[in-house]
Amino acid sequence: MFKRILLAGNGKKFFVKDIEKDFHCQYGFVAAAELRKRSGTVKTNTGVSLAIVQPQFIDLYSRIKRGPQIVGQKDVGAIIAETGVGKNSIVVDAGGGSGALCMFLAHLCKKVVTYELREDFVKILEENKKSLGLKNIVIKNKDIYEGIAEKNVDLVTLDLPEPWKAIPAVEKALVSGGFLVSYSPSIPQVSDFVEAIRKSSLIWVKTKEVLERKWEFEERKIRPFTQMLGHTGFLTICRKM
Amino acid sequence: MFKRILLAGNGKKFFVKDIEKDFHCQYGFVAAAELRKRSGTVKTNTGVSLAIVQPQFIDLYSRIKRGPQIVGQKDVGAIIAETGVGKNSIVVDAGGGSGALCMFLAHLCKKVVTYELREDFVKILEENKKSLGLKNIVIKNKDIYEGIAEKNVDLVTLDLPEPWKAIPAVEKALVSGGFLVSYSPSIPQVSDFVEAIRKSSLIWVKTKEVLERKWEFEERKIRPFTQMLGHTGFLTICRKM
């Protein structure tokens, strides 16, 4: 887990893991004694000033290991806003690979249990959990299609190729009023999932996609950026009622 | 605060405040003893079955009093995802009127202090706080432009017509690494705000808008809905570094 961020005037960032020893970078080194500061500025031995900041969750989060495809931050935000999970919520997660969604939810909720079949992903999950200092994540090297041991779960999140296979397990695990959110990149997956939900005891609330548009503000150059992320995935929100 | 939701087969919802006495609705009444159930079904005296659910935060949240213009859920989600505030965060909020954003953040964070000049809005804030059962909101009938008493704040959120006037107060209140997010519906406001940020000690991280597209799934009628919310506001994210 990173303990400090050092910022040069040109925007360059250095992440410091160990504040018990001097930190070396292209501008020389910063003495360990200086690294204990949580804010303000420090000087390298060559006289360069660097801003020092104690990293926030979001800084550490931006540095976790990621698999080829993760649930992006805009979609994580939508899941939280749609379901209203919070400090007392119990969440079950599956298929998230490196666990970007799982980690973010653990930061906000009481407990997250994540089901992951692949052992290489289990290792990444363990690493990410450790580097974020999250103690409330339980990683199970199990197949969620075969059942969810937890009961009275407030939210189940799925990022799976065949999410409909998890519905029977989810039906039993969710508390009354609890949510199921499935993330899928393609329409036929969503369509099959919505159909399966309609045959289940759960209710289909909505399917949506979230688009994010960033803007440039440089004097009179005020306009959306030319490049835009055109698509990540569709979020399907269901509920036990 | 609502204690139960009753759901008829046709999707109709009834919100029950008092479970100590019988609840009357168009299908007859449900006896108080039945209302104590947290899930399953109850029957009215006329024999109609209703599902009974203990409301989750998001249900109560959907019923709070709202002013003419609030920060919508998609934007609330984006603020949380961009800043990573969580259980230990201290938030200061201003200008949110009825407090939709303030309430959501209080649900997730340690404490929210909200500055609101208008007394009519202070009353609505008090009501909403009560109906959501949130104890960690401090409502101040004060002008945030004149200063923020809190220190080491992790996030300040502004929904103000002249957000640049709050920058000096925010600079002092934020912890190193802390965030300022301003929500504005129009470009000239955003432009003036970004310019003021550039003259301040804060860093402009990004300005973005979030678009949400809902989809229909009815057999082969799989397509985005015809009507779409085309715009709410721009989110400008800044940071103390």
Add this chain to the structure above:
Amino acid sequence: MFKRILLAGNGKKFFVKDIEKDFHCQYGFVAAAELRKRSGTVKTNTGVSLAIVQPQFIDLYSRIKRGPQIVGQKDVGAIIAETGVGKNSIVVDAGGGSGALCMFLAHLCKKVVTYELREDFVKILEENKKSLGLKNIVIKNKDIYEGIAEKNVDLVTLDLPEPWKAIPAVEKALVSGGFLVSYSPSIPQVSDFVEAIRKSSLIWVKTKEVLERKWEFEERKIRPFTQMLGHTGFLTICRKM
């Protein structure tokens, strides 16, 4: 066909069909002699000034009879821009109902032949053709699935529930290098159509949707409009190569 538009100061428009006789409106009447002007202003007998304009194609087009669902102007523009049809192009069209697309293309191209099975739509097509003064439209009360009599066609446009049924006829009708554009509101239709194209001698070029966002400019109120048309249809562009 309308011959003149009269514009009141408040933006109110009156469409004049007959300039051989006086035109009566809520502001009195305008004498026939005055209506012969093609621009400038005219006065009613009560002394009200009205701007007089000779209608352009787009004004007449905005007044044609429309069925429940037509190919909107943004999609018409995309079809023209993608295919580059022009003064010498021969177009075959089917399923357009009231013919909004057919009329626009006839305005630009050499000739449009439109296939329409329903007799009520044939009548509307005749009316619209007449009111726009377009002489280069041939309306056939025939089923395009059964064949296209025209050869060396530059563009075929389809707005049909089962567009794949027209592919064999289109393959024979198109000139080498010619285009087929199919407009469908739902994904499964598009998907089935793309699959059928891949089994045909035609090439799938692209499938796209066009979104249009209108902006408000009122002093500092500079922002996208709140309401937006979220979806009309998908355009699938194919080519004979």
Add this chain to the structure above:
Amino acid sequence: MFKRILLAGNGKKFFVKDIEKDFHCQYGFVAAAELRKRSGTVKTNTGVSLAIVQPQFIDLYSRIKRGPQIVGQKDVGAIIAETGVGKNSIVVDAGGGSGALCMFLAHLCKKVVTYELREDFVKILEENKKSLGLKNIVIKNKDIYEGIAEKNVDLVTLDLPEPWKAIPAVEKALVSGGFLVSYSPSIPQVSDFVEAIRKSSLIWVKTKEVLERKWEFEERKIRPFTQMLGHTGFLTICRKM
């Protein structure tokens, strides 16, 4: 101007300028006699089959010289759809650099007069005009801010850094009912232009942006493409009434 396109089975395209002599490519050469075909297939001397197609306007258009920033096809389509210009329309264009918009409009309209101050762009315009075989374009090496010689113009299109400076000239040039469309990438330009229009004799009709979303259809991989063009420019449509 290209006379033929040769297509290999792998999608590779070769553009042939001269059909009077053999054409050499990586698959050997195609004899001149064969190149006179307008469709079907030809064989190279090494026995490779290539489809032969007579290029359509859109093929030639895709190969014209382009400056750093041009009005893209989606915006060209929107201009045509909004204004309804056609075979009889007279258009004046300015600031288009390499003339992508000017060329497309000339393909559809009676005549386009384009004002271009920079001599290097005038040369590119001449080349593009020639390679597209368009005879109805008049290129004037003049400043449109100083006046438009044409009268009764149906459409003026501007792609200029200070489009408001052209308004007095446009007011005189447009026919009653005629259109002015200005293309600008940034909001402050649009804002200043709309304000100037409001002080002129022209009417502001609308300002809009056009977004295009392309879709992937590969078996069950049916979804929007990840990359999307997030922004080109804003179109402001005005009219003389």
